[in-house]
Amino acid sequence: MSFYCGWIGQRICVRLHQAVLDGDARMWRDACREFDRLLVLLDQRQQENETALPEPAVTDLAELLDLLCEDGGWWSGAEASEQRYPDEERTSDFEDAIDQAIEDQPFVPYLNADAPVYFVAGRILEPLTRTVHAIAEALGQSDPCRLGAALAGLSYRISSGYRLNFLHDVLDRLADLDMSSLAAENALRRELSLVEWDQGRTLRIDFDVPAQKPDGSAARKTPKRTGGFSRFRLVEKFPNEPLVLMMVFGRFDVEVPPIVSDAELFDVEAIKRRIRQQASISKGESQTPELPVDDDQEIPEMLHTDEAIKYLGISRRGLKRPEMALQRVAKNHGLKPVKVGGRNLYKREELDRVLRGKSRRKRRGKS
Numbered sequence: 001m002s003f004y005c006g007w008i009g010q011r012i013c014v015r016l017h018q019a020v021l022d023g024d025a026r027m028w029r030d031a032c033r034e035f036d037r038l039l040v041l042l043d044q045r046q047q048e049n050e051t052a053l054p055e056p057a058v059t060d061l062a063e064l065l066d067l068l069c070e071d072g073g074w075w076s077g078a079e080a081s082e083q084r085y086p087d088e089e090r091t092s093d094f095e096d097a098i099d100q101a102i103e104d105q106p107f108v109p110y111l112n113a114d115a116p117v118y119f120v121a122g123r124i125l126e127p128l129t130r131t132v133h134a135i136a137e138a139l140g141q142s143d144p145c146r147l148g149a150a151l152a153g154l155s156y157r158i159s160s161g162y163r164l165n166f167l168h169d170v171l172d173r174l175a176d177l178d179m180s181s182l183a184a185e186n187a188l189r190r191e192l193s194l195v196e197w198d199q200g201r202t203l204r205i206d207f208d209v210p211a212q213k214p215d216g217s218a219a220r221k222t223p224k225r226t227g228g229f230s231r232f233r234l235v236e237k238f239p240n241e242p243l244v245l246m247m248v249f250g251r252f253d254v255e256v257p258p259i260v261s262d263a264e265l266f267d268v269e270a271i272k273r274r275i276r277q278q279a280s281i282s283k284g285e286s287q288t289p290e291l292p293v294d295d296d297q298e299i300p301e302m303l304h305t306d307e308a309i310k311y312l313g314i315s316r317r318g319l320k321r322p323e324m325a326l327q328r329v330a331k332n333h334g335l336k337p338v339k340v341g342g343r344n345l346y347k348r349e350e351l352d353r354v355l356r357g358k359s360r361r362k363r364r365g366k367s
Contacts, residue, residue, distance in 0.1 A: 001045055002141035003179070003248060004257070006111065006148025008038045009132040013111045013149075014156040016121040019075070021094075021158070023084045028075050035068045035128075036263035042135065043271045053278070057134040059325070060127035062279035065272055067124050074124055083120045094119055098159050106166035107157040111149040147174055151248070154239050161236040167192070174248065175201060184247035188239055302338070302345040311351050329354060 015031035018024060039061075042053060053061070067074040074080050097119055098108050109118060109125070113133040118125045136145030150170045154162065174180040186196040241259060249256045300307075309315050309322045312329065330337065330346075333354050337344035 001041065002136040002139050003144040003148035004041060005038065005132050005135055006145040006150075007152040007245075008034055008041070009111045009128060010149040010152035011156050012038070012128060013109050013118075013125055014153075014158060016124060017109050017119075017158050020080065020083050020120040025075070029070045030261075032068045032070045032073075033261040033263055035064065036268045037261040038132075039268060039271050039275070040263050040266045043266075043274070054134045054138045057131045057138075058275065058278045060131040060134075061275050063127055063328075064124065064131070065275065074121070079123060080121075106150070106162040107153050108159040109157070110153055112146070143173070143177065144179065147177075147179070151244050155241045155244060161234040164233045164235050167194075167235060179251060180247050181250040184243060184250050188243045188247060191240055191243065192235070192237060301348050303348060303351065305344050305346070308346040308351060311348075312354060 012031050012034045015027050015034060019027035019031060042061075046053065052058075069075075105112075110116065111125070111129055111132065113129055116125065116129055132149075133142065133145060136142045147170060150166075151174075154167065171180070171185060175185075182197060182199065182201075189196050242256060245256045303311055305323055305326060309326050312326070314322045314325050314329075329335065333350075335346060335350050335354070337346050339345075
């Protein structure tokens with residue numbers, strides 16, 4: 001599952017880039033359908049194992065539900081419109097950034113929690129990256145998730161290519177985790193004109209080596225290790241996607257999933273309702289402020305950012321960037337922090353209004 005989450009995440013990542021850069025609404029709809037496929041996969045996992053999604057992932061998923069909508073969402077907003085119609089200078093900067101990124105990254109864009117390269121649609125791709133990797137970490141399968149995104153990137157990218165050493169590294173790591181079928185890997189290697197492996201994963205020597213040179217002398221019998229290519233060569237060919245999938249899914253005797261999203265076969269709207277309900281419960285876990293720590297201490301009328309985070313219970317959710325969650329709360333509830341000495345102060349009465357709103361929503365959900 002972790003591998004497949006990474007695979008789908010990379011597909012969404014590239015489709016969003018293509019949708020924005022080409023102004024292609026069809027590609028936007030494809031990205032939304034791939035997101036629906038991810039939701040179906042996560043829901044099936046929950047139903048089969050009766051395990052809840054990590055709380056930070058639920059929070060990000062709930063946000064993504066409002067952004068990745070076929071009939072609007074982020075696509076119909078001002079930010080997307082601005083990115084779809086960049087001026088000439090921005091377009092040039094973008095192309096230069098891709099060239100520079102290729103020197104540091106295998107391809108662009110790359111759904112990578114460590115060093116993402118998101119020139120567009122960052123509002124969506126950042127929470128998507130967090131979600132996919134939070135789920136993988138909860139499963140204890142971070143490496144398969146990263147490999148899923150990396151392998152999908154061979155077929156799904158907007159940049160011209162990737163380094164050959166990156167491909168070798170991914171294939172070796174899959175083999176180390178016993179996640180690849182040797183026959184399917186060799187089929188992929190043949191397609192990309194790379195040397196195949198034997199059963200012991202040592203280089204084969206039985207591919208086309210001429211018995212004699214044109215002048216009649218004996219030919220050298222030792223083949224070149226990488227088909228004559230430098231490991232740092234830029235590979236531009238897009239590999240056959242079914243072959244890449246078969247390499248992993250065939251190893252476990254699992255049917256290769258369809259290339260096109262089949263989420264429409266499931267009740268996606270019911271899944272979305274469940275995620276929203278989980279997010280609502282998660283946000284409303286604590287309706288009593290965490291401040292003050294003792295009965296004799298009065299709660300101040302104005303709270304600093306870290307105090308507001310504790311007051312609203314955001315600190316209990318285990319978020320990496322709780323201040324971002326506070327900013328979203330402020331935006332959604334119309335909070336107006338006062339800046340004093342370069343720091344934001346939040347009115348306690350406004351924070352109380354947010355807490356009362358959470359309590360009302362929670363009671364309505366139970367009625």
